[in-house]
Amino acid sequence: MPFCSTPDVPLAADEIARLSALPDGAHEVKPVLGCELEPGHGGPHWAQGQAEDWGSGSIKNWWLRWDEATGLREWAHDDTCRVDSTAGDPDHDICLLPAGHAGGHSWAI
Numbered sequence: 257m258p259f260c261s262t263p264d265v266p267l268a269a270d271e272i273a274r275l276s277a278l279p280d281g282a283h284e285v286k287p288v289l290g291c292e293l294e295p296g297h298g299g300p301h302w303a304q305g306q307a308e309d310w311g312s313g314s315i316k317n318w319w320l321r322w323d324e325a326t327g328l329r330e331w332a333h334d335d336t337c338r339v340d341s342t343a344g345d346p347d348h349d350i351c352l353l354p355a356g357h358a359g360g361h362s363w364a365i
Contacts, residue, residue, distance in 0.1 A: 258294075259290060259291060259292060259294070259295070260290070260293050260294065262290070262324065264290045265289050265290075265301075265303070266288045267285070267286075267287055267289065267305065271305070272285050272287055275305050275318060276306075278306055278308050279308075281307070282307040282309045283306065285305060285306055286305075289305060289320055290303060293359050294359035296359075297359035298359075300321045300322060300323040300328060301321070302319055302320070302321055302353065302354055302357060303319065303320050304317055304319055304320075304352075305318045305320050306318040316333060317334070318331060318333065319331065319332045319333070319354055320332075335355040336351070336354065337351035337355050337357060337361065338350050338352075349362070
């Protein structure tokens, strides 16, 4: 299933610098983010800008949340959804979108 087709959102230089400077950043910061939800979802768009991995399963996510209609654009630290695709299966997937997200889980998108 494809991701939402809203236009990608460029990050400002200060946002990239701030996310890149996080001491426990888990990945390289992308200068442009796209919505990670499924097409036709309700509510705002979401994209992960960075994750801080503090070890022992403790992760702080930096989510960019925006709404084209209202002009809302903000950083959020919502928990990760973490719903299992198949309980009891050692190879199961865990949803990595924000908790309470609109639409399907990440393994189905």
